[in-house]
Amino acid sequence: MLRCFRSTSVGGGVRSISIGGRTTRGGFRQPLGKHPQVKQGIVEGIPRRIPGTTKVTFTNKKGRTFNFAVPVAEITHPQVTLKSAAGSWRSIDTSFCEIGDVEDDMPSPLDEYLREDGSGVERAREIGEKFASFCKEYVLMDTTGMKNTVSLTELNVGPDYEHYDRRLKRKRHWLAIRHRFEDVRNIIWPEAVENGAGGAEEGKNGEPLGGSSLTAEEMLDILLWLDSASTFCVRKVHPSDTAGEDEFLPLDLQREVRVVAFHARRDSNFFSSSTGALERFTSCAALCRNHKVPFSLFFAIQHTGTVADLNSGRFIISNVPPPRTVLAAVRVMSVLNESDSGNVGKTHSFSDESGVVTQHDILQGLSRLINVEAFGEKDALGNVGENELCIIVRFCVAVKEQNANFLKRCAKESKSMDRDEACFYTRFQQVSQAVLSRCKQLLYHPNNPHTQVMSEDGYIPLIELQRHAEGTNKAALIHYNLGIRSAQGLRRVALGAQSSALLAGLVERLGEVNTFLSGNTLVVDLVHHLSHKAAAGKMSLTLKEVNILLPLLARMRRESPRGVLDARFDRLLAIIEGTIGAAMQQNRTLEELVDLVEGLAACGVVPSTLKQVEMVLLRLVTSRQFALGQTKRILEAMLVLSKSGVSQVLLHSAASGVADHIKEMIERCGERANGPRGRDEEAELLVELLTTLGQCGYDALPGLVVLSWEAQLVDGMRLSPEGRCGYGLLLASAAIAMTDKYVSEGLVEESTRLLVDYARATHEKNTRCFARCIFGLTMLRSIKETRHTDVQYGAMKAYISATRLQAGSCGTLRTEELTRLLEGTLEWCAELCLSDTTVVSALEEALRIRLCGAIGRAGSESIPEDIAAAACCLVGLNSASLELRKMAACVLAHAIIHAEEALENLRLGAQRGPHLTQSFEITALTLAEKENYYKNSILVQCAALQNSDMSATVEEIWSQRGGKSAQSSHITI
Numbered sequence: 010m011l012r013c014f015r016s017t018s019v020g021g022g023v024r025s026i027s028i029g030g031r032t033t034r035g036g037f038r039q040p041l042g043k044h045p046q047v048k049q050g051i052v053e054g055i056p057r058r059i060p061g062t063t064k065v066t067f068t069n070k071k072g073r074t075f076n077f078a079v080p081v082a083e084i085t086h087p088q089v090t091l092k093s094a095a096g097s098w099r100s101i102d103t104s105f106c107e108i109g110d111v112e113d114d115m116p117s118p119l120d121e122y123l124r125e126d127g128s129g130v131e132r133a134r135e136i137g138e139k140f141a142s143f144c145k146e147y148v149l150m151d152t153t154g155m156k157n158t159v160s161l162t163e164l165n166v167g168p169d170y171e172h173y174d175r176r177l178k179r180k181r182h183w184l185a186i187r188h189r190f191e192d193v194r195n196i197i198w199p200e201a202v203e204n205g206a207g208g209a210e211e212g213k214n215g216e217p218l219g220g221s222s223l224t225a226e227e228m229l230d231i232l233l234w235l236d237s238a239s240t241f242c243v244r245k246v247h248p249s250d251t252a253g254e255d256e257f258l259p260l261d262l263q264r265e266v267r268v269v270a271f272h273a274r275r276d277s278n279f280f281s282s283s284t285g286a287l288e289r290f291t292s293c294a295a296l297c298r299n300h301k302v303p304f305s306l307f308f309a310i311q312h313t314g315t316v317a318d319l320n321s322g323r324f325i326i327s328n329v330p331p332p333r334t335v336l337a338a339v340r341v342m343s344v345l346n347e348s349d350s351g352n353v354g355k356t357h358s359f360s361d362e363s364g365v366v367t368q369h370d371i372l373q374g375l376s377r378l379i380n381v382e383a384f385g386e387k388d389a390l391g392n393v394g395e396n397e398l399c400i401i402v403r404f405c406v407a408v409k410e411q412n413a414n415f416l417k418r419c420a421k422e423s424k425s426m427d428r429d430e431a432c433f434y435t436r437f438q439q440v441s442q443a444v445l446s447r448c449k450q451l452l453y454h455p456n457n458p459h460t461q462v463m464s465e466d467g468y469i470p471l472i473e474l475q476r477h478a479e480g481t482n483k484a485a486l487i488h489y490n491l492g493i494r495s496a497q498g499l500r501r502v503a504l505g506a507q508s509s510a511l512l513a514g515l516v517e518r519l520g521e522v523n524t525f526l527s528g529n530t531l532v533v534d535l536v537h538h539l540s541h542k543a544a545a546g547k548m549s550l551t552l553k554e555v556n557i558l559l560p561l562l563a564r565m566r567r568e569s570p571r572g573v574l575d576a577r578f579d580r581l582l583a584i585i586e587g588t589i590g591a592a593m594q595q596n597r598t599l600e601e602l603v604d605l606v607e608g609l610a611a612c613g614v615v616p617s618t619l620k621q622v623e624m625v626l627l628r629l630v631t632s633r634q635f636a637l638g639q640t641k642r643i644l645e646a647m648l649v650l651s652k653s654g655v656s657q658v659l660l661h662s663a664a665s666g667v668a669d670h671i672k673e674m675i676e677r678c679g680e681r682a683n684g685p686r687g688r689d690e691e692a693e694l695l696v697e698l699l700t701t702l703g704q705c706g707y708d709a710l711p712g713l714v715v716l717s718w719e720a721q722l723v724d725g726m727r728l729s730p731e732g733r734c735g736y737g738l739l740l741a742s743a744a745i746a747m748t749d750k751y752v753s754e755g756l757v758e759e760s761t762r763l764l765v766d767y768a769r770a771t772h773e774k775n776t777r778c779f780a781r782c783i784f785g786l787t788m789l790r791s792i793k794e795t796r797h798t799d800v801q802y803g804a805m806k807a808y809i810s811a812t813r814l815q816a817g818s819c820g821t822l823r824t825e826e827l828t829r830l831l832e833g834t835l836e837w838c839a840e841l842c843l844s845d846t847t848v849v850s851a852l853e854e855a856l857r858i859r860l861c862g863a864i865g866r867a868g869s870e871s872i873p874e875d876i877a878a879a880a881c882c883l884v885g886l887n888s889a890s891l892e893l894r895k896m897a898a899c900v901l902a903h904a905i906i907h908a909e910e911a912l913e914n915l916r917l918g919a920q921r922g923p924h925l926t927q928s929f930e931i932t933a934l935t936l937a938e939k940e941n942y943y944k945n946s947i948l949v950q951c952a953a954l955q956n957s958d959m960s961a962t963v964e965e966i967w968s969q970r971g972g973k974s975a976q977s978s979h980i981t982i
Contacts, residue, residue: 133222322348506548559608737763
């Protein structure tokens with residue numbers, strides 16, 4: 010009865026479910042322990058479209074539909090299957106094979122021509138055509154889906170057979186090109202031999218020259234396809250490859266480029282023909298750039314405008330034909346930008362420091378490059394993409410930076426310019442404005458192309474009715490924006506992340522009107538555009554773009570009212586952190602690493618990957634790969650970034666490198682003793698690096714200073730005034746640490762001479778140098794054996810009286826250094842009987858600004874440690890102004906209040922229980938350490954107030970808090 014009742018109840022609750030398209034009943038219709046097999050959905054890892062295949066749809070008897078990706082080769086070359094009548098045997102025709110034998114060379118159309126004998130012009134021309142088509146087939150090969158890296162599945166189960174045959178075919182194709190190149194190189198590009206009697210006759214009407222079977226134009230065309238194939242060579246070597254590693258590398262075509270240049274130089278119509286002159290010119294310039302061949306070999310020297318600078322991009326500028334389109338000009342500019350990067354920024358220079366034109370051929374060439382025919386129309390840059398836009402802006406920046414004085418003179422003296430100068434200046438201004446307009450259009454109006462340019466062939470009547478056809482005729486349903494663009498021959502262009510970063514840096518360097526950061530215009534909007542893309546998760550950067558963005562972010566941080574970057578840049582900074590972490594796992598140039606740490610220090614951003622950066626820097630500093638100047642810049646940046654100070658390991662490595670450099674200088678000292686006596690730049694760098702080590706708190710610095718002083722490597726009188734002052738401070742600090750009396754006396758004497766000579770000869774305006782001079786003289790004054798003469802006192806009195814500092818110039822000094830400088834200056838003023846000096850007023854004003862800023866933020870933030878320590882010193886400085894001391898007392902009052910509140914919150918947090926991820930002992934030790942820190946800070950600050958008799962000044966602040974702070978502070982004391 011019970012069993013029947015249960016079956017009846019279950020039967021009433023049965024419902025139909027669908028598994029894989031079939032209707033089945035619920036319940037356990039299968040043995041226990043087995044589950045019904047449910048058809049899975051589409052796995053995302055399977056590619057939707059596999060290259061080389063086509064979709065085939067199959068429907069079975071039950072109505073199910075299946076999609077297969079069938080290789081096209083199986084359809085075009087079906088297998089022939091033969092069966093016996095009884096079905097006992099079966100044979101398959103395997104005559105069609107896509108890849109062939111791996112060991113042999115791939116068959117090529119050149120083989121039958123190379124097997125023939127003869128040396129006629131027609132044979133060479135046919136071989137050239139077949140070889141060019143063979144290279145063209147390789148360049149235009151479909152490489153979709155071909156991976157260059159080994160995936161995890163390939164490590165376990167072997168090669169990826171999905172694209173194995175296509176990759177192998179590509180490798181065999183490249184190896185065949187390389188082997189056939191060795192066979193045909195002397196046929197297509199025979200050795201060029203100069204004749205003694207003036208050379209062979211020049212070619213006329215494109216005929217082959219003497220000793221060659223092809224014309225220079227035909228040689229160049231074949232060489233361009235070969236160079237393209239060499240650019241796309243395989244490069245990646247697999248352990249299963251039978252060929253050597255050298256076979257997969259690009260070809261060295263330097264000889265072939267020289268042969269083409271030899272024949273082009275003897276062809277009078279090579280660069281002067283009406284069709285294709287600029288294309289040939291640009292192609293030859295790019296070949297010379299890529300294969301390190303002088304471009305002057307393509308020209309006879311007597312036909313060029315100048316003989317100078319034959320091996321640089323200046324020769325390209327002086328001989329460039331006028332381009333007719335923007336893209337043709339962009340190709341030339343890209344070659345020039347690459348030439349300029351290796352020529353230390355002198356390719357586009359045509360004027361001297363006074364702005365007078367000295368190279369008229371360069372000026373005329375640049376004017377031809379940006380002519381009116383290419384850039385004259387209003388919408389000339391309407392179809393320019395982001396990469397081409399970066400090339401044009403970089404070209405404009407190079408011209409502007411290398412001829413800044415000329416452009417300034419043209420802006421002032423527009424009427425006194427000659428015709429060529431006025432023409433170039435007008436065209437350059439027009440191109441600069443057009444570039445900025447295109448950048449703004451891409452940034453602010455990404456979906457609204459203002460141009461109405463049709464395609465070259467012209468008339469497309471569908472455009473007029475396109476908008477109506479979208480809504481009415483479903484067969485003509487085309488997306489409006491994409492349809493009208495493609496019909497007009499326009500590209501869909503949007504600013505990507507990397508292009509936006511490059512453009513932001515270039516536009517700032519271009520320095521046009523209303524593009525500075527303080528104006529909140531184009532550069533700021535480009536950075537905001539990057540932050541928006543970062544928030545949407547649609548960007549990736551490289552270290553190059555990070556080094557461009559960091560100075561811009563630092564400048565925006567300085568110009569912000571609070572001195573802090575806005576929260577909208579948090580995602581951008583997170584992406585920058587990830588980029589830095591990924592870049593530190595690769596080999597980077599030294600300059601990139603130095604720019605990175607300097608940019609981070611300027612931004613005040615401490616990334617989570619700072620330890621990785623520090624490890625890379627430590628490895629390079631230890632291996633002595635950085636120069637003295639680069640090591641100095643790294644230490645200065647790490648001093649700003651590291652809150653707990655620069656790593657002692659990094660300091661020891663840098664100091665070890667300095668010691669090795671000092672030994673090398675000692676070895677070279679004898680060779681340089683009889684040389685000319687001028688300014689010693691190496692000694693300048695050494696002094697600056699030693700000063701930076703002192704700022705970082707390196708303990709063994711006096712030993713390095715004494716080592717360089719005893720070897721007489723640094724002659725103070727051959728240094729610059731700033732270097733002389735810094736070296737005097739180093740000697741003074743080393744004299745205090747020395748226990749040897751004779752060494753200490755020598756250091757004191759040398760330091761006193763340098764510092765007093767510096768003070769006597771300088772009307773100071775540099776705050777950093779003034780601080781070094783005062784610090785050094787104060788150290789010497791603390792040594793008991795030091796006695797200053799009346800002449801030295803007179804020099805110091807005149808130096809302090811004549812010094813003119815501004816409160817804004819004191820921003821380079823830290824608060825601790827500023828406080829010490831004020832204290833030392835007041836001591837010297839008291840000793841020299843000086844009163845009401847402008848230096849003291851400027852220093853007090855700078856400190857007052859910093860104290861006011863700390864008090865203004867005291868309601869929401871705690872007082873910084875450096876401000877609180879400076880206030881402890883200032884509150885007891887009786888020679889300072891009373892107003893400054895009262896302000897320091899107010900800072901201490903707020904610091905005490907914040908410390909007491911933090912202490913109370915700490916005790917309340919301890920009562921809630923230990924942290925879940927920490928043991929009881931660790932939690933107790935952490936709480937005790939924090940509690941002791943707050944108690945000690947309260948004790949020190951209250952003692953400073955009590956010793957300075959400034960407690961009454963802060964009673965009002967404490968009374969506003971209900972008297973609690975006052976009572977607890979007195980109890981603490």
